[in-house]
Amino acid sequence: MDTQQNTALTRALAEVPGPLPTSGVIHITLPHTDRFTVVGNHLAQHPDLSCTAVGLAVRIQSLPQGTEVSIKALTARCKEGEKRIAAALRELEAHGYLQRFRNRLPGEKVITRTVFCNQPAALTHPRRQSSQTPVPAPAPARSQPPVPDPDAEPEPEPDPVPVPPGPPLPPVPLGTSAPETRVPLPVPPPPAPLFVPLVPPPTAPRTPRPPLPQPSTLTPELGRAATALLSDLRRHAPEFTLSEDDIRHLAPAVATWLERDAHPDTIRRTLTDAPPQPLRHPVKLLKHRLTALLPPPLPGARDLAAPARPRIVVTPFQTCDDCDRAFRSPTPGRCRDCRETRAYREQRTEGVRNEGVCAAA
Incomplete structure (x- = not known):
């Protein structure tokens, strides 16, 4: 038997406006007429939420007010286990869709309340008021004051209400008003966005395209070769x-490639x-490739030469005149120990000579 086809689906496909996509x-x-829930694309296409979290958010959003949405209750309603549901709830709580807090009842009983927001971005970024100026409502027609009757008796004036005495108020100079004390309100910091969209909006400013490369000197030979190469493509x-x-x-962009010693076949x-x-x-496409794939100029002979190594001066060995021991020194002579010994002997001999002169005196 052949595969059974759905005639209703085939008829619905025939009524889809416009050409059908090839893939x-x-x-x-x-259109829905009953039993439907409006879900925003910010939730259905959230880049950081898993499909389990998105489906669980849609399930919670479709439930009526007062329905229990604890992990046990959701496990009884859904096919997922407690670990997957708990992880999905933590994802929704991290992105602002779900909030859980503890509430203490009068009888010292603590319960967990759950709040679900279908559009958390609207809480941190409220919509701007429409630029249209609201049309003021027509003011009620004022009633005309009654015309006094000249023959009617005048109404008695009401008795004045007694005012208790109080402290005298300081006089205020004419033409001035009492100073008002204004306390500056703290400016709250701007809230951080929940997530940054990867695709910029259509109204975002576009980055200007880089200009085509230009040669340092456009000679007639370069221009002729560049024109011939483009015509031969x-x-x-x-x-x-x-x-x-x-x-x-x-042509100037191709001349820049030729100026940098690029082979015509390579270009x-x-x-x-x-x-x-x-x-x-x-x-x-040619503009993009000529600009983005432009090779650097070829290095010169001096750039390719190996850098000269620093010259290391080695101090030669010398032989001591007194002890015949080898030591390093630029000039021949005595080693350090022999020089110190000779200086000590000379200093001691000078001291003994000075003592003999003092004794003879």
């Missing part, structure tokens, strides 16, 4: 058939190797 998922969107890759304006615009292979299919904008 990927196909959505059949039917269509022989090797027909999709790189360029117009005269495009060749004139790209041609770099520009036409493995283009995307289908290639819709060959000029943009």
Whole structure:
């Protein structure tokens, strides 16, 4: 028997507007009339939440108020075990969707309360008020004051209310008002975002593209060789058939490659190797490759020469004149021990001579 087909699904696919995608998922969107829950893409496509945490968040969001959502209760409702549910709840709590706190009842009983927020980013980043100016409500029509009747008797004035005496107030000079004491309110620090989106929004400023490389000196020979290389690309890759304006615009960049001693075959292979299919904008691809893959200038002979090693001066060996012992010294003579011994003897001989002169005197 052949595979049974769902005729309702086939009929729904036929009613999908627009051409169907050649790959990927196909959505059949039917409007819900009852028993549905609105889930934001910030939760359904959260980059840091696991699929278990996302599914558990949707399950908790669909439950009515007052439903128990403890680990035991969720384990009884779901097929996952206690460890996976506890880990998913910790993920939701770390990203602000879930909050658990303990509440003490009057009878010294402590219970755990759970709060779930379907959009935690709205708590830290409130929406700005709309720029539209609200239309003021029409003021009620004021009633006209009654016209006094000249023949009616005047109403008696009410008795004045007695005011108890109090301390006298200091006089305020004319033309001035009493000073007001204003306490500056502390400015709260800006809240940190829950997560940073990887894709920038469409309104984000775009980074300007780098300019095409220019040669130091565009000689007629370089310009002629660059123009010939760009015109010859269509022989090797027909999709790189360029117009005269495009060749004139790209010629200085190719001349820069030639100025840096790049071989024409290397330039041609770099520009036409493995283009995307289908290639819709060959000029943009050539601009990108000429700018991003520009090789550095070739080093000179002095740059490639090995650096000279520092010259190490070695002190030669000398033979002591007194003890014939070898020692290092730039000049011949005596070693350090012989010099110290000779100086000590001379100093002692000078002392004995001085003592004999004093005794004779």
